[in-house]
Amino acid sequence: MQKTVLNESHRRSGARMVDFGGWEMPLHYGSQIEEHHAVRRDAGMFDVSHMCAVDLEGPEARPFLRRLLANNVDKLKAPGKALYSTMLNDSGGVIDDLIVYHLDETHFRLVVNAGTAPKDLAWMAARLDEWRLAASLTPRRTGSGALAMIAVQGPQARQRVWQVLPEQRLACEALPPFVACATGDYFVARTGYTGEDGYEITLPAERAAALWEALANAGVRPCGLGARDTLRLEAGMNLYGQDMDETVSPLDAGLTWTVDLLSPRDFVGKASLLARGQQQQFVGLLLLERGVLRAHQPVTTVQGPGEITSGTFSPTLQQSIALARLPLATALGDTVQVGVRGKSLDARVVKPCFVRNGRILV
Amino acid sequence: MSIPADLKYTRSHEWVRAEADGTVTIGITEHAQELLGDLVFIELPAIGRVLAAAQEAAVVESVKAAADVYAPLAGTVVETNQAVVDAPETVNQDAYAGWLFRMRPATAGDLDALLDATAYQEIVDAAA
Numbered sequence: 480m481q482k483t484v485l486n487e488s489h490r491r492s493g494a495r496m497v498d499f500g501g502w503e504m505p506l507h508y509g510s511q512i513e514e515h516h517a518v519r520r521d522a523g524m525f526d527v528s529h530m531c532a533v534d535l536e537g538p539e540a541r542p543f544l545r546r547l548l549a550n551n552v553d554k555l556k557a558p559g560k561a562l563y564s565t566m567l568n569d570s571g572g573v574i575d576d577l578i579v580y581h582l583d584e585t586h587f588r589l590v591v592n593a594g595t596a597p598k599d600l601a602w603m604a605a606r607l608d609e610w611r612l613a614a615s616l617t618p619r620r621t622g623s624g625a626l627a628m629i630a631v632q633g634p635q636a637r638q639r640v641w642q643v644l645p646e647q648r649l650a651c652e653a654l655p656p657f658v659a660c661a662t663g664d665y666f667v668a669r670t671g672y673t674g675e676d677g678y679e680i681t682l683p684a685e686r687a688a689a690l691w692e693a694l695a696n697a698g699v700r701p702c703g704l705g706a707r708d709t710l711r712l713e714a715g716m717n718l719y720g721q722d723m724d725e726t727v728s729p730l731d732a733g734l735t736w737t738v739d740l741l742s743p744r745d746f747v748g749k750a751s752l753l754a755r756g757q758q759q760q761f762v763g764l765l766l767l768e769r770g771v772l773r774a775h776q777p778v779t780t781v782q783g784p785g786e787i788t789s790g791t792f793s794p795t796l797q798q799s800i801a802l803a804r805l806p807l808a809t810a811l812g813d814t815v816q817v818g819v820r821g822k823s824l825d826a827r828v829v830k831p832c833f834v835r836n837g838r839i840l841v
Numbered sequence: 842m843s844i845p846a847d848l849k850y851t852r853s854h855e856w857v858r859a860e861a862d863g864t865v866t867i868g869i870t871e872h873a874q875e876l877l878g879d880l881v882f883i884e885l886p887a888i889g890r891v892l893a894a895a896q897e898a899a900v901v902e903s904v905k906a907a908a909d910v911y912a913p914l915a916g917t918v919v920e921t922n923q924a925v926v927d928a929p930e931t932v933n934q935d936a937y938a939g940w941l942f943r944m945r946p947a948t949a950g951d952l953d954a955l956l957d958a959t960a961y962q963e964i965v966d967a968a969a
Contacts, residue, residue: 495878511904512879512930705878705905771882771902792881792904799882820900820907 483528484627484684488691492701500594502529504704511705515794518673518710519837522633523702524694531596532626532681533589533603537614540587544579546746547606549729551739555581561657561670563737565729566599567748571755572725573732575599576717578670580659588666590628592719596620606747626666627687629680631699632710634837636677640667643693651678672707674714674835709791712800715763715832721774722761722788722802728752731804732788733761733831759785760809763831764801764817765841768824772801772817779816779823782806787817795834796841802831842965843871845937849913849952850961853895856937857913859952864919868940869901869910869932872965877903880929885921885942892916892944894951899941901932914951916944 480503489496494505505526507514517523535543544552550564560581566574575595580588591599596618603616619626631640641648650662651669656676659668666681682690695701708718715733717723723732730738730752738752764787766772772790779785783806790801801817805828809815813828829841844850849857854873858866874880882902892898892912899910920943925932932939946952956964 506905507878510879510933512881709904769882769884771907773907792902794904 481529483526484625484687485526485528485691488688489526489701492695494701494703497704499529499704500592502593504529505701507703507705508701511703511709512794514700514702514706515709517700518633518675518702518706519795519834520634521700522631522635522639522677522698523700523706524691525630525632525702525707526627526691527630527679528620528627528684528687529593530628531591531593531599532619532628533591533596533600534617534619535587535589535614536585536617537612538585539612540585540614543607543610543612543614544587545744546610547603548579549738549746549748551742551744552579552587553742553744555579555587557581558583559654559658559660561659561668565723565734565737566602567729567746567752568725569747569751571728571748571751573719573723573727573729573734574602574725576719576723576734580668582661595719625684626681627684629682629687629690629694630671630673630677631680631694632671632673632675632677634676636675636699639694639697639699640678640680643690643697672714672716673710674716674832675710676836709794712789712791712802713793713795713834715802715830717802718789728755728758730757731759731761733802757807759804760807761831762803762805762809762811763829763833763841764790764803764815764826765796765829765833766799766801766817766824766826767814770799770819770822770824772799772819772826776801777818778803778805778826779818780805780809780813782808785809785815793833796839800833801826843937844958844962844965846958848937849955849957851911851913851955852964853911855910855913857952857955858940860943863949864943864945865914865916865952866940866943867898867910867913869936870961871936873908874933874936877901877906877908879904880932883926883929883932883941885926886918888918888921890918892918901929910941912944913955914944915947917947919943919945
């Protein structure tokens with residue numbers, strides 16, 4: 480199993496370590512629910528160094544991304560701006576979801592998921608070759624030049640980062656959401672995966688343990704993948720491999736807003752998306768009875784069957800929530816039935832964003 | 842890892858305490874709660890339900906997973922602990938205080954067939 484540079488830091492903090500996509504990562508450091516609340520109410524941090532930053536450099540980096548990604552990279556006009564996108568196969572299925580940062584006109588950085596990085600790199604290299612475009616791909620996860628990533632999230636997250644990195648404060652204080660800046664050895668992005676404000680900080684791997692410790696001393700609580708999952712689910716954010724994969728169209732996974740079908744630009748998977756159209760809708764479910772919704776539980780609606788793709792108990796709502804794919808005709812506010820361990824339980828269809836900036840939205 | 846010597850255990854990580862009135866009290870072990878993580882939902886059997894040994898009796902769900910709790914022996918459910926239904930986290934705080942249900946065994950001697958603390962410790966160690 481592969482380890483991030485913060486592995487020892489996690490063990491010293493009493494983490495329960497688990498295998499996540501071939502990486503040994505902290506599940507929690509005692510209580511997943513307390514970690515969840517820390518992010519909603521104060522500040523928590525996640526080691527996300529298992530995700531892979533890939534530097535794409537060259538004069539044709541932008542033309543490459545124009546054809547590669549479902550979202551339109553031309554939305555990135557100024558250095559520092561970030562864009563969320565899916566990368567599709569020819570049949571319109573999702574190879575991965577990723578964030579692309581615009582560093583300068585010949586340098587973009589893609590951050591892809593941990594377990595999918597090898598196939599992503601192979602896919603991108605093959606497309607570069609096929610399209611004969613002048614750009615190079617450099618994964619920055621291991622070896623010399625390796626980068627670590629720490630996500631600091633929560634209403635107090637930015638304050639705590641400024642406290643720990645006072646020299647970087649001026650550069651990152653004014654960052655709007657979804658914008659990043661390079662400052663010294665740090666690359667600070669106002670992005671995240673929790674529905675709270677905060678930063679994702681990319682830095683040389685050898686400096687990560689010191690920053691982690693300084694943030695902990697400043698009162699930022701270490702949080703594991705368990706809390707990361709309940710936080711992203713409350714925020715209605717998709718998890719690759721669970722809410723979508725290579726067999727699922729982004730239009731059926733609630734990601735239509737990330738797919739640019741309006742511009743004349745062609746991209747991989749576009750023809751399939753246009754031919755098939757949207758076939759299901761991606762919604763949130765709020766369980767109206769006691770129990771816990773889980774992935775793959777069947778959903779019954781008057782319009783036909785559906786399926787839960789992610790489910791959990793929401794620590795903020797104190798009830799179970801889920802993300803699900805349902806028939807197109809199902810409407811918000813409908814009551815549907817979920818098969819939970821041999822019983823049929825009622826759930827309400829809601830928008831798939833349950834909590835944002837500490838506030839309950841459903 | 843706490844494994845009290847005065848309790849009996851099952852391979853499926855239930856603990857069983859013999860009471861003076863001939864009933865048995867059942868819960869999940871410290872090891873089980875640690876594997877599951879923060880508990881958020883507990884469903885207990887109806888009082889009066891007759892269970893076979895190893896039959897599914899209760900459900901404990903954590904944020905990450907659901908687990909069945911099995912009847913350690915054949916018998917009838919005589920009491921359930923509403924306090925853990927209302928506050929599942931109390932099982933995380935003390936798995937041996939947070940009991941789930943009580944049974945009256947169908948046959949008095951069945952308890953002797955369960956694991957003692959030493960045997961259960963070996964099972965936990967072997968899984969580690």
